[in-house]
Amino acid sequence: MRLSFFLSFMAGTGLVIAAPSDPPNIVLVMADDQGWGDMGYNGHPHVKTPHFDALAREGVRFDQFHAAAPVCSPTRGSVMTGRTPNRFGCFSWGHTLRPQEVTIAELLRKAGYRTGHFGKWHLGSVQQGSPVSPGASGFDEWASSPNFFDLDPVLSVNGRARAFQGDSSDVTAELAVDFMRRCAEKEQRFLAVVWFGSPHAPHQALEADRAPYVALPQAQQHFYGEITAMDRAFGRLREEIRALGLRDETVLWYCSDNGALPKLGANGGRRGHKGSIYEGGLLVPALLEWPGHYKEPKVIRVPCVTSDILPTVLDIVGTTKEPGRVLDGQSLLPILEGGTSRRSQPIGFWQATDRGISTPAKQWMDELLAEQTKGNEPADPARLMPHAAQIGPPRSLSEFPGHAAWIDWPWKLHRIEKKAGVDVEWELFNLGQDPDESHVLIAEQPERVAEMRAQLEAWLESVVRSLNGADYGKKHNP
Numbered sequence: 001m002r003l004s005f006f007l008s009f010m011a012g013t014g015l016v017i018a019a020p021s022d023p024p025n026i027v028l029v030m031a032d033d034q035g036w037g038d039m040g041y042n043g044h045p046h047v048k049t050p051h052f053d054a055l056a057r058e059g060v061r062f063d064q065f066h067a068a069a070p071v072c073s074p075t076r077g078s079v080m081t082g083r084t085p086n087r088f089g090c091f092s093w094g095h096t097l098r099p100q101e102v103t104i105a106e107l108l109r110k111a112g113y114r115t116g117h118f119g120k121w122h123l124g125s126v127q128q129g130s131p132v133s134p135g136a137s138g139f140d141e142w143a144s145s146p147n148f149f150d151l152d153p154v155l156s157v158n159g160r161a162r163a164f165q166g167d168s169s170d171v172t173a174e175l176a177v178d179f180m181r182r183c184a185e186k187e188q189r190f191l192a193v194v195w196f197g198s199p200h201a202p203h204q205a206l207e208a209d210r211a212p213y214v215a216l217p218q219a220q221q222h223f224y225g226e227i228t229a230m231d232r233a234f235g236r237l238r239e240e241i242r243a244l245g246l247r248d249e250t251v252l253w254y255c256s257d258n259g260a261l262p263k264l265g266a267n268g269g270r271r272g273h274k275g276s277i278y279e280g281g282l283l284v285p286a287l288l289e290w291p292g293h294y295k296e297p298k299v300i301r302v303p304c305v306t307s308d309i310l311p312t313v314l315d316i317v318g319t320t321k322e323p324g325r326v327l328d329g330q331s332l333l334p335i336l337e338g339g340t341s342r343r344s345q346p347i348g349f350w351q352a353t354d355r356g357i358s359t360p361a362k363q364w365m366d367e368l369l370a371e372q373t374k375g376n377e378p379a380d381p382a383r384l385m386p387h388a389a390q391i392g393p394p395r396s397l398s399e400f401p402g403h404a405a406w407i408d409w410p411w412k413l414h415r416i417e418k419k420a421g422v423d424v425e426w427e428l429f430n431l432g433q434d435p436d437e438s439h440v441l442i443a444e445q446p447e448r449v450a451e452m453r454a455q456l457e458a459w460l461e462s463v464v465r466s467l468n469g470a471d472y473g474k475k476h477n478p
Contacts, residue, residue, distance in 0.1 A: 035260020105138025
């Protein structure tokens with residue numbers, strides 16, 4: 001496959017950029033619970049990440065990249081849809097996609113791509129017959145786990161449980177490598193979504209991966225060892241793309257699903273950790289390369305978010321989103337091309353008060369393997385999730401319980417409504433001068449607060465309208 005380009009005008013930016021007439025392959029890689037500071041290139045004193053460090057030197061490094069939510073499932077949903085996760089009811093870990101959503105896999109499959117998912121899913125079931133399996137969400141093939149997974153995992157390969165041996169990141173990478181090879185043999189463009197299960201607890205690193213950290217406490221040995229294994233697996237992906245002769249025509253994009261873990265994780269000196277709407281819970285490491293297009297290294301300091309991935313990929317590929325569907329992300333091509341140093345729209349976050357839902361992946365996958373070996377197919381609704389398409393009773397358009405925030409760089413406004421109808425607390429920070437969000441500037445910036453408050457509450461109302469089903473139309477709204 002060769003890349004050729006034609007010039008296209010980016011509406012609203014005044015920027016003329018190159019858009020591919022023979023679009024590139026797309027490889028989207030994600031860690032599970034790796035904080036911004038859990039990288040060698042971001043100054044971690046112990047963790048060894050030579051492959052990530054190399055890409056940080058050679059490719060595109062994002063220094064202000066955010067997860068759309070401070071926990072895993074919602075952020076993954078934002079990558080799949082380009083939308084803030086509360087729009088489709090993915091409030092916390094264990095919540096699913098809605099079948100009514102249009103995913104990046106479905107859009108790229110329509111554009112002629114072969115699509116594959118490998119690793120952690122956590123957006124629904126991994127059984128055949130579920131409306132929210134990877135297969136039902138646009139992936140032609142998949143080897144997936146319903147949640148995090150560790151050494152010697154059992155994964156669902158297109159709905160059939162299969163036991164694997166080795167470190168979970170190595171297993172995931174090799175499955176993706178096999179997929180890419182088969183696509184390359186057929187000169188078939190591909191989307192590979194590679195979602196590692198590391199470094200999520202419980203941390204179980206191989207002895208060899210613990211060895212560089214033997215002088216540290218055991219908990220750190222396992223945590224850092226998992227990150228080192230994941231770094232090796234990422235290097236394996238990058239090496240294979242090069243070996244297949246696809247490096248110039250492949251977009252490789254890496255990030256994490258939420259901010260740093262408390263205690264073990266490194267939040268880069270920001271306030272908060274996983275589960276928090278403060279920067280320590282949202283800011284994540286992110287890297288990108290597309291050597292055929294971006295030949296020189298660059299650092300992006302503009303705030304970005306995982307919801308930006310879908311519109312950026314669609315822009316790269318030259319296809320469009322579903323008509324009438326509200327996107328919260330924006331294409332980052334104008335920023336990557338250097339035509340602007342600002343976003344075209346602020347970034348909204350909203351951690352609602354809805355609780356997470358248990359998804360015991362190891363138990364479920366061990367049981368699925370045992371039952372399928374006997375010739376049975378479990379039909380437990382908790383695992384098939386047949387009711388994912390149902391939209392609950394309409395929620396209020398004026399009450400938004402939980403913690404929301406609005407980034408309009410360098411300003412970040414927080415809205416904290418602990419219970420519906422309870423008085424709302426507001427906080428304003430200047431992230432450029434106060435990255436750890438320690439100096440509240442509400443009194444000093446009354447006009448700015450009023451403007452940002454109106455924007456944030458209008459956005460929250462829009463999110464609830466989507467949550468209540470306004471985006472789907474009658475035929476898609478049960």
